[in-house]
Amino acid sequence: MLAGRMMDYPLTITHFLERARTYHARSAIVTQNPDRTSSRATYADLHRRASKLAHALTRLGVRAGDRVATLCWNHARHLELYLGVPAMGAVVHTLNLRLHPSDLGYIASHAEDRVLVVDRSLLPLYRKFAAQARCVQRVIVIGDDGPVEGDGLDYEALLAPEPDHFDFPRLDERAAAMLCYTSGTTGNPKGVLYSHRSIVLHTLVSCMHDALGFRDSDVVLSVVPMFHAMAWGLPYSAVATGARIVLPGPHLDPASLLDLMARERVTFAAGVPTIWLGILALLDEHPKRWDLSSMRAMVIGGSAAPPALIDGFLARHGLVVTHAWGMTETNPLGTIAHLRHGLDLDAAAELDTRASQGYAVPFIDQRHVGADDQPLPWDGRSMGELEVRGPWVASSYFGDEGEDRFTKDGWFKTGDVVTIDGDGYMRITDRAKDVIKSGGEWISSVALENALMSHPAVLEAAVFAARHPVWGERPLAAVVLRPGQAASKDELRAHLEPRFARFWLPDEVLFVERIPRTSTGKFLKSQLRDEYADLLTKQPPG
Ligand code: ADP
Numbered sequence: 001m002l003a004g005r006m007m008d009y010p011l012t013i014t015h016f017l018e019r020a021r022t023y024h025a026r027s028a029i030v031t032q033n034p035d036r037t038s039s040r041a042t043y044a045d046l047h048r049r050a051s052k053l054a055h056a057l058t059r060l061g062v063r064a065g066d067r068v069a070t071l072c073w074n075h076a077r078h079l080e081l082y083l084g085v086p087a088m089g090a091v092v093h094t095l096n097l098r099l100h101p102s103d104l105g106y107i108a109s110h111a112e113d114r115v116l117v118v119d120r121s122l123l124p125l126y127r128k129f130a131a132q133a134r135c136v137q138r139v140i141v142i143g144d145d146g147p148v149e150g151d152g153l154d155y156e157a158l159l160a161p162e163p164d165h166f167d168f169p170r171l172d173e174r175a176a177a178m179l180c181y182t183s184g185t186t187g188n189p190k191g192v193l194y195s196h197r198s199i200v201l202h203t204l205v206s207c208m209h210d211a212l213g214f215r216d217s218d219v220v221l222s223v224v225p226m227f228h229a230m231a232w233g234l235p236y237s238a239v240a241t242g243a244r245i246v247l248p249g250p251h252l253d254p255a256s257l258l259d260l261m262a263r264e265r266v267t268f269a270a271g272v273p274t275i276w277l278g279i280l281a282l283l284d285e286h287p288k289r290w291d292l293s294s295m296r297a298m299v300i301g302g303s304a305a306p307p308a309l310i311d312g313f314l315a316r317h318g319l320v321v322t323h324a325w326g327m328t329e330t331n332p333l334g335t336i337a338h339l340r341h342g343l344d345l346d347a348a349a350e351l352d353t354r355a356s357q358g359y360a361v362p363f364i365d366q367r368h369v370g371a372d373d374q375p376l377p378w379d380g381r382s383m384g385e386l387e388v389r390g391p392w393v394a395s396s397y398f399g400d401e402g403e404d405r406f407t408k409d410g411w412f413k414t415g416d417v418v419t420i421d422g423d424g425y426m427r428i429t430d431r432a433k434d435v436i437k438s439g440g441e442w443i444s445s446v447a448l449e450n451a452l453m454s455h456p457a458v459l460e461a462a463v464f465a466a467r468h469p470v471w472g473e474r475p476l477a478a479v480v481l482r483p484g485q486a487a488s489k490d491e492l493r494a495h496l497e498p499r500f501a502r503f504w505l506p507d508e509v510l511f512v513e514r515i516p517r518t519s520t521g522k523f524l525k526s527q528l529r530d531e532y533a534d535l536l537t538k539q540p541p542g
Contacts, residue, residue: 010173011200014087016240017168021047024216024242030264031075032249032256034121041076043242049077050084051166052159057088059162060138062115064089064169067179069113069136071095071104071122074226074247077142077155081117082226082235086177086196087168093179094227097122098519099189105132107181107189110399117142117155121250173197179398180230182328183519191398192328194230198392202331203236205361210338212268212299216242219264219294223248223257223271224302228520229332232270232301232324243268254278258290265294272302272521273309276321277460280312281482292319299324299336303522304428304446307355308454325357325428329405329412331392335360335426343423355450359424364390366426367411368418380421383429383442387411417442434525436465436475443475443504445525448496452477455495457485462515462523463506468536476535477506478515478528507536 020027025044032038041049062068068085070092072078085092093111095104104125108116109132116136118126120143130136141148142155177196181189207214214220214237222234222245230236238245246264248257257279261269276298283290298313301324313319326332337358339345345353360366367375368384376382389411396406405413417430429435429444436443445463452461460480465473481487489509496505510532516524 010171010196012087012171012173012175012196013083013177013199013236014168014171014196015200016203016236017047017050017083017087020044020083020239020242024239027216027242028244029076029079030244030246032247032251032260033075034250036251036256039076043239046076046080046083046239048164049080049159050087051164051168052162053080053084054088054166054168055162056158057085057090057115060115062088062090065176066090066115067093067111067113069093069095069108069111069116070227071097071116071118071126072142072227073097073119073250074222074231075119075142075249076247077117078226079235079239079245079247082178083239086199088166089169089171089175091176091179091193094230096181096183096225096227096519097125098227099183101125101128102132103183103189105129107191108133109135110189111179111181111191114138115140119143120145120148123152171196173200178230180228180328183228188401190402192394193398194331194392198331199230199233199236201363202233202333202392203240205363206233206237206333207241208362211333211336211361212237212270213297214238214241214243214268217267218243218296219246219267220244221246221248221257221261221264221266221269223252223269223275225520229302229326229328232299232326232332234270254282258282258292261292261295262290267294267296268298269295270299270301273300273305274303274460274517274521274523276300276305276309276313280309280317281459283317284312287317292317295319297322301325302520304357304450305355306450306453307351308450310354311351321354323355323358325416325426327414329394329414330364330388330390333361334364334388334390334393335366337425340423353425356421356425356427357418359426360388360390364388364393365411366420366424368420368426373407376420378420378422378424380419380427383417383419383444385432386414386416386418386426386428388414417444434464436463437473438468438475438503439471441503445475448475448477448500448504448506451496451499452479452492455487455492457481457487458492460515460523462525462528464525464528464532466507466529466532466536467534468507474536475504475506476528476532477509478512479509480512480515 020043323337335358468474
């Protein structure tokens with residue numbers, strides 16, 4: 001029997017915006033400006049300015065479903081776009097400013113963006129792909145320094161004459177709200193179109209205590225860029241709970257972030273491991289310089305957080321790191337590594353569990369399958385491709401590309417190779433394309449990297465495949481040493497030896513200045529693979 005007695009109340013982002021004004025009007029939005037001064041606004045301002053924005057965009061001809069692109073750093077006006085555009089029924093499309101201009105041109109024209117809102121400092125980037133994105137009819141420029149040239153419109157001048165109140169429409173909860181593209185490390189970037197409903201459900205679960213646990217007393221620093229994977233939903237989770245939000249603008253170096261964390265008494269921060277590796281190294285150098293006593297949690301994800309990083313923060317600085325996994329296709333939160341009550345772990349097992357990618361949050365189902373597509377046992381050993389499903393997991397891509405990523409029985413194939421243990425904790429051993437296949441056996445690059453990064457002289461390590469005349473592929477390691485530290489290839493191999501089968505040990509260790517990174521700060525292993533593909537075929541195998 002269907003109930004039919006409960007109200008049909010749509011789950012929309014508009015509700016968060018209205019709550020922000022009604023109950024959290026005084027909550028602050030702090031932006032670090034390009035000149036390092038700070039600007040402050042409130043959630044009352046957010047509501048007022050999102051209303052003005054909705055009027056201005058309506059005046060420019062933006063209608064329900066139209067895509068409004070952003071090419072912006074993290075700042076208060078980007079937050080206005082995150083809320084105001086979906087609330088008026090249009091779709092906010094965040095462009096990743098770290099992508100190559102030709103990718104941006106492809107994405108903007110694929111999305112058929114109608115309006116583009118761009119930071120003044122990023123106008124030169126926009127000009128590089130403007131010819132490819134002829135669908136863009138209006139360009140709105142954010143920037144406080146002087147008039148806008150050409151036919152661009154000034155964001156502030158556009159908003160100024162508009163009324164403070166907008167009659168936000170009652171939307172269908174399945175209406176499109178936001179469009180994000182994957183960065184396309186394999187093939188063309190693909191778009192994921194989130195609905196109001198999927199974002200609202202993702203927000204509610206993200207805010208649960210055993211997920212991100214947001215509350216109105218939190219001060220949330222979003223190091224994760226608002227131009228990638230919806231900044232892990234932090235903007236919506238902050239607005240939904242009334243937490244203060246701190247947006248770092250373009251300054252993402254460790255010292256600037258630590259200054260900001262200490263000055264704003266940040267309680268919660270989130271970012272990718274490369275950011276936190278830099279922060280930990282600086283904290284180790286100057287353990288007393290910053291007062292971080294306000295911090296309650298740091299969430300790390302986007303690529304594997306090495307156990308040495310998680311342990312280093314806790315053991316040396318008393319800071320708790322929570323490891324999480326997600327994808328653009330999953331809104332993005334999928335799993336989180338909370339230590340469940342009653343697990344009864346010793347110290348080593350506890351660190352191992354914290355360093356896992358965790359278990360699925362409510363309403364996400366996880367399984368992993370073998371080569372025959374059959375589910376594998378949760379024994380902590382069987383490796384297979386992770387598949388997930390849930391109300392905020394994409395069921396197709398924008399434009400219906402990539403159909404092969406979706407199974408007939410309703411699961412999304414993540415492309416991550418994992419194990420799952422008896423308690424449901426999932427561990428990523430590789431992305432499918434990064435797996436090293438040596439003599440028919442799989443070698444986990446992530447496990448080797450984590451072990452290398454536990455060596456005191458190693459700052460960063462990436463392990464990747466090179467061609468080999470006998471074994472097909474063999475692992476190589478690219479290593480960045482800590483300043484003033486030394487280590488040899490033999491020493492690092494000896495460090496790995498007790499933990500791995502002999503055939504797992506990298507054939508070569510390349511000492512490099514910097515590991516190339518993707519647009520979102522992950523190690524760019526495809527570049528390493530291309531660069532060193534023939535290293536072992538050119539020299540006699542060692
Ligand atoms: P891309 O990396 O292609 O830009 P996403 O940002 O959506 O796209 O990245 C999703 C991928 O990032 C996942 O499939 C997984 O490989 C990786 N990833 C995310 N979180 C973690 C994590 N905690 N540990 C290891 N890998 C992760």
